[in-house]
Amino acid sequence: MENTLEKKAVTQPKEGLLSKIKTKVGLQQLIILIVLFLIYGFFSAMSPAFRSSSTLTSILDASYYVGFLALGVTFVIITGGIDLSIGTNMMCAAITGGVLYNQLHLPLWVALIAILSMSTFFGFINGILVAKLRLPAFIATLGTMMITRGLSSIVSNVQTETFPLRDSADGWYKSLFRTTGNFPTGIILLIVMAVLATIVLTKTKLGRYIFAVGSNREATRLSGINIVRVEAATYVIAGFFAGLAAIAYAATYTTVMPGGGAGFELDAIAAVVVGGTSLAGGVGSILGTVIGVFIMTVLKVGLPYIDLQPHYQIFITGFVVILAVYIDIYRNKKLVK
16 A cells, blocks of 8 residues: 555656646747747738738648648657658658559549558657667667668658649649648648647646656656657657658658658757757647647748748747756746746
8 A cells, every 4th residue: 555655656657747847838839929929920011021921821831741740759758759751751651641642543532541551650760769668769769861761762762752733633632731722721720739649748648657657757657658659659749740741741742752751850850849848758739739840830831931031940949948948947947936
């Protein structure tokens, strides 16, 4: 009986600390939402062309694949892990789907299922390497990143793959992300998946265990929870969302280049960190991630409107990530006082 009480005492944070965490996270979400509106307002004031509906559509188009990547990697980061392979995994899966459709002439729906299956498989591999074999997440996913990047070139024979256009027989899948009237229906799918991700994180045992692993891995293990399954599940989830990102990318941009995807994971991880998810684990939210995604995409789309080249976005993104990490460290120090 005493052991059980001890376990509960270790794994369950004090109510006061939990309340402080929720308050801090809610405040940070409000702050970054204000920052998002300020950034959008700045670009709108600096360039009248930025205020057009086509620009808003471009922002939403750019947010789909980054958004899905970010939703998936949020689960991983909450456990205190990292996944550097999601970008190349996404492109490898998209290239493979393109090969199945263009070269093997399989139905498009088969290619789309193959995309989701392949990306989820690599997520499963990451889960085994990190959770079961206890490889450092940085090293394991870096290796997977290199494997998927090389595999995409091998599978496609270093050939670009093109997905069907909207007016073709198989162009129906593009309507998942934009209608013929240019309405960005993809935002609806992104919101639906964000809501489902929120439900998993906040309303299920898996979600509670994910936060528990990130807060105190050893205490969670001592409480009888299978932390290997929980941690592995987060990488599988990240892989599945990478598949959704692959489909979104193919539908939005049509052409997929082999060996690509490197750097996309940085945009996604930056969005998650800016959104308030702690790299130390145990703290995070899907709402914050979504806001972070739009901050990143507004910067990406908006900078050319004020005559700044894309490499400035990389510079600014790096600065924003450093600032967000510093705020996270400062917040954690305040919480323990």
